[in-house]
Amino acid sequence: MTAVELAGITKRFPGVVANHDIHLSVRQGTVHALVGENGAGKSTLMKILYGMQKPDEGTIAVDGEHVVFSSPADAIARGIGMVHQHFMLADNLTVLENVVLGSEKLYGIGGRARRQILDISKRYGLGVRPDVLVEELGVADRQRVEILKVLYRGARILILDEPTAVLVPQEVNALFANLRELKSEGLSVIFISHKLGEVLSVADEITVIRRGTTVGTAVPSETTPRQLAELMVGSELPTPETAESTVTDKAVIEVKDLTVYASGMVSTGKSSAGLLMDEVKRGSVRRLLDDISFTIHAGEVLGIAGVEGNGQTELIDALIGLKSADSGTIRFLGDDITSLPTRKRREEGIGYIPEDRHRHGLLLEAPLWENRILGHVTEKPNAKGFWLAPKAAQADTRRIVEEYDVRTPGIDVTAASLSGGNQQKLIVGREMSHQPRFLIAAHPTRGVDVGAQAAIWDHIRAARREGLAVLLISADLDELIGLSDTLRVIYNGKLVADADPATITPEELGTAMTGAASGHLENEELAEQAELEEPAETPADAPEDEAR
Numbered sequence: 400m401t402a403v404e405l406a407g408i409t410k411r412f413p414g415v416v417a418n419h420d421i422h423l424s425v426r427q428g429t430v431h432a433l434v435g436e437n438g439a440g441k442s443t444l445m446k447i448l449y450g451m452q453k454p455d456e457g458t459i460a461v462d463g464e465h466v467v468f469s470s471p472a473d474a475i476a477r478g479i480g481m482v483h484q485h486f487m488l489a490d491n492l493t494v495l496e497n498v499v500l501g502s503e504k505l506y507g508i509g510g511r512a513r514r515q516i517l518d519i520s521k522r523y524g525l526g527v528r529p530d531v532l533v534e535e536l537g538v539a540d541r542q543r544v545e546i547l548k549v550l551y552r553g554a555r556i557l558i559l560d561e562p563t564a565v566l567v568p569q570e571v572n573a574l575f576a577n578l579r580e581l582k583s584e585g586l587s588v589i590f591i592s593h594k595l596g597e598v599l600s601v602a603d604e605i606t607v608i609r610r611g612t613t614v615g616t617a618v619p620s621e622t623t624p625r626q627l628a629e630l631m632v633g634s635e636l637p638t639p640e641t642a643e644s645t646v647t648d649k650a651v652i653e654v655k656d657l658t659v660y661a662s663g664m665v666s667t668g669k670s671s672a673g674l675l676m677d678e679v680k681r682g683s684v685r686r687l688l689d690d691i692s693f694t695i696h697a698g699e700v701l702g703i704a705g706v707e708g709n710g711q712t713e714l715i716d717a718l719i720g721l722k723s724a725d726s727g728t729i730r731f732l733g734d735d736i737t738s739l740p741t742r743k744r745r746e747e748g749i750g751y752i753p754e755d756r757h758r759h760g761l762l763l764e765a766p767l768w769e770n771r772i773l774g775h776v777t778e779k780p781n782a783k784g785f786w787l788a789p790k791a792a793q794a795d796t797r798r799i800v801e802e803y804d805v806r807t808p809g810i811d812v813t814a815a816s817l818s819g820g821n822q823q824k825l826i827v828g829r830e831m832s833h834q835p836r837f838l839i840a841a842h843p844t845r846g847v848d849v850g851a852q853a854a855i856w857d858h859i860r861a862a863r864r865e866g867l868a869v870l871l872i873s874a875d876l877d878e879l880i881g882l883s884d885t886l887r888v889i890y891n892g893k894l895v896a897d898a899d900p901a902t903i904t905p906e907e908l909g910t911a912m913t914g915a916a917s918g919h920l921e922n923e924e925l926a927e928q929a930e931l932e933e934p935a936e937t938p939a940d941a942p943e944d945e946a947r
Contacts, residue, residue: 400426400427400462400463401424401425401426401427401460401462401463402425402426402427402428402461402462402555402556402587403423403424403425403448403459403460403461403479403556403587403589404423404424404425404458404459404460404463405421405422405423405424405444405447405448405457405458405459406422406457406458406460407420407421407422407456407457407458408420408421408422408423408444408447408454408456408457408459409421409454409455409456409457410440410443410444410447410452410454410455411455412816413808414808414809414812415808415816416611417440417443417611418440418443418444418447418454418611418612419440419611419612420456420457420612420613421440421444421457421608421611421612421613422613423444423606423613425556425587425589425604426587426603426604427462427585427587428582428583428585428586428587429582429587429588429603429604430578430582430587430588430590430601430602430603431587431588431589431590431602431603431604431605431606432589432590432591432592432598432601432602432604432605432606432619433445433589433590433591433605433606433608434591434592434593434595434598434605434606434607434608434627434631435607435608435609435631435848436609436610436631436632436820436848436849436850436851437806437818437819437820437821437823437824437846437847437848437851438806438817438818438820438821439608439609439610439611439631439818439848440608440610440611440612441591441608442560442818442819444608445481445558445560445589445591447459447468448468448474448479448558448589449468449471449474449479449481449558450468450469450470450471450472450473450474450479451470451471453468453469461477461478461479461556475552475553475554478553478554478555478556479554479555479556479558480548480549480550480552480554480556480557480558481549481557481558481560482542482545482546482548482549482557482558482559482560482562483545483560484560484561484562484564484819484846485757486541486542486545487545488533488541488544488545489533490532490533490534491532491533491534492532492533493529493530493531493532493533494516494527494528494529494530494531494533494536494544495508495512495513495516495529495530496508497533497544497548498512498516498529498544498547498548498551499512499551502551502552505551505552513529515551516529516547516551517529519547519550519551520547522580522584523546523547523550523577523580523581523584524576524577524580525543525546525547525577526540526543527540527543527544527547537706537707537708538566538570538706538707538708539566539570539573539574539706542562542566542574543577546559546577554586555585555586555587556586556587556588556589557581557586557587557588557589558589558591559588559589559590559591560591561591561592561593561846562574562590562592563592563594563597564845564846564874566874568876568905568906568909569906569909569910569913570706571597575597575600575601578590578601590602593846593847593848593849593852594875595624595627595628595631595849596624598619598627599619599622599623599624599627600619602619603619604616604617604618604619605617605618605619605622605627607627607630607631609630609631609632614630615630617630628849631848631849631850632848632849632850644884645698645699645863645864645866646696646697646698646699646884647696647697647698647699647866648696649696649697649866650694650695650696650730650733651695651696651697651699651731651732651836651837651868652694652695652718652729652730652731652837652868652870653694653728653729653730653731654691654692654693654694654718654727654728654729654730655692655727655728655730656690656691656692656726656727656728657688657690657691657692657714657717657724657726657727657728657729658686658688658689658690658691658724658725658726658727659686659687659688659713659717659722659723659724659725660684660685660686660687660725661684661685661686661687686892687710687713687892688710688713688714688717688892689710689891689892689893690727690893691710691714691727691892691893691894692727692894693887693894695837695868695869695870696868697836697866697867697868698863698864698866698867698868699863699868699869699884699885700859700863700869700871700882700883700884700885701868701869701870701871701883701884701885701886701887702871702872702873702879702880702882702883702885702886702887702900703870703871703872703886703887703888703889704873704876704879704886704887704888704889704908704911704912705872705888705889705890705912706890706912706913707874709889709890709891709892709912710889710891710892710893711754711841711872711889712754713892714872714889715751715753715754715839715841715872717729718749718839718870719741719744719745719749719751719839720736720739720740720741720743720744721741723738724737731744731747731748731749731836731837732747732748732836734747742776742777745774745775745778746777746778747836748833748834748835748836748837749835749836749837749838749839750830750831750833750835750837750838750839751774751830751838751839752826752827752830752838752839752840752841752842752843753826753841754841754842754845754872756819756822756823756826760773760822760826761773761814761822761825761826762814763813763814763815764813764814764815765813765814766810766811766812766813766814767796767800767805767807767809767810767811767812767813767814767817767825768789768792768793768796768810768811769792770814770825770829771792771795771796771799771825771829772787772792773829774829774830775829775833778833779791780792780794780795781795793810795832796810797810799825799828799829799832800825800828802828803824803825803827803828803854803858804824804850804851804854805817805821805824805825805828806818806821807821819846820846820847820848820851823843823844823845823846823847823851823855824847824851824854824855827843827855827858831858831862834862835862835867836866836867836868837867837868837869837870838859838862838867838868838869838870839870839872840859840869840870840871840872840873841872841873842872842873842874842875843855843859843871843873844856844873844875844878845873845874845875856878856881856882859882860882869882871883876905876908876909877905879900879908880900880903880905880908881900883900884900885897885899885900886898886899886900886903886908886920888908888911888912888920890911890912890913890914891914895911895914896911896918896919896920897918897919897920898911898919898920903920907920908920
């Protein structure tokens with residue numbers, strides 16, 4: 400039986416056709432993957448199915464019945480639920496309070512609601528605890544709360560948008576186990592992802608969208624990642640591997656004993672520093688960063704692996720100047736920049752690809768050319784002396800759009816009108832255009848299709864060859880291992896493990912990210928293989944014949 404049928408869906412916006420004659424059929428009790436390049440129209444199509452937007456043409460049928468949705472409430476009433484890529488949870492509320500919020504009429508807000516939550520959690524193996532504050536949950540647990548939220552409202556059709564973007568391999572496996580439980584109960588799942596290996600492992604059927612229209616369907620058992628990538632973007636599946644080492648002995652960024660404490664202490668008349676030390680001595684202040692030390696050299700990519708919420712955000716903020724260090728030092732090209740403001744750090748040559756492009760990377764309602772200026776207001780080509788240079792900024796925005804393949808009808812459209820992947824390409828182009836000496840790259844390819852992934856990796860590799868030092872933070876462990884020269888693991892604000900990318904697997908790295916392993920990580924088989932591949936060294940004083 401067909402759970403959802405979309406036929407001839409077309410949606411136009413000023414200057415662009417987001418969807419054109421799209422067809423999608425999802426069978427009941429299956430996981431149906433929807434894949435496509437950035438700007439292909441996946442998000443628009445799902446917003447139409449969820450009642451957030453109306454199609455200009457085409458029809459929607461749910462369980463064989465023609466429907467018209469005017470709002471998400473209409474879609475929810477017909478059993479459709481959506482888990483967004485960016486979670487919609489209130490940190491200061493409990494799991495129960497988050498789940499019942501807006502649906503108090505269903506089961507109340509007390510015992511009946513708790514019993515229903517526990518029943519759903521047990522039935523689908525979600526392991527949700529109703530009375531825990533959401534702020535105490537990890538990313539994987541938050542995602543399960545989001546899934547439970549839509550099930551609580553009676554959803555029989557789930558839309559999951561990039562559900563594995565921030566999960567480690569073990570958490571991905573747990574999520575897929577949850578999806579199999581949902582399938583066994585007859586629920587249908589629409590699974591949107593750029594990770595083609597995961598799509599092939601969990602989906603029963605795949606629909607591919609390119610340039611706003613359906614270009615084909617695939618059966619996972621008969622399809623390879625390479626074939627799927629070619630169907631999506633017309634090219635082979637890229638790999639992030641970096642063949643040659645470009646690491647030099649020139650230190651670009653040196654971090655020593657960096658410590659950042661949680662803020663929010665109550666003033667008692669003492670100086671903030673004195674109050675902080677009192678609280679530290681009593682052990683009542685949590686260390687968000689705990690004596691972090693590392694050095695990144697010119698031509699080196701240092702990869703930081705960790706489950707989100709373990710200090711990565713605070714480390715990024717401290718390095719770019721958004722958060723002050725409570726102790727320790729940060730040196731850039733030999734100069735102490737610990738107390739330097741963000742603008743000065745940017746002018747000195749620090750680039751920044753933020754982990755949250757909406758909060759820290761873009762002005763969503765501003766045109767693309769104004770977003771090109773962000774973070775570089777005082778630098779060329781955006782400024783000439785004390786004055787902004789709009790025409791030069793606009794010309795350079797056109798160059799970035801062409802060079803980084805930002806899909807847009809023009810540079811005067813707002814950043815909000817671009818797909819997430821095209822927003823990311825604009826940010827990467829902006830930061831790389833200023834030829835930084837040190838680049839903070841936080842999830843540089845999150846939400847980006849395989850074609851754009853390859854382009855971003857190529858730009859980072861090219862700059863690395865020219866001496867760029869990179870701090871790479873990513874939830875994509877293949878990306879971390881493939882691009883990094885050195886790997887460190889952050890857990891609970893501390894760097895707890897290190898690894899050679901040539902001798903580590905994603906699974907072993909994922910184990911360390913959960914706190915189950917520390918010290919130097921190494922896969923014995925890969926280490927032995929690496930040793931065999933290294934050329935044998937000849938002693939300097941060996942006889943000439945022996946050297947030959």
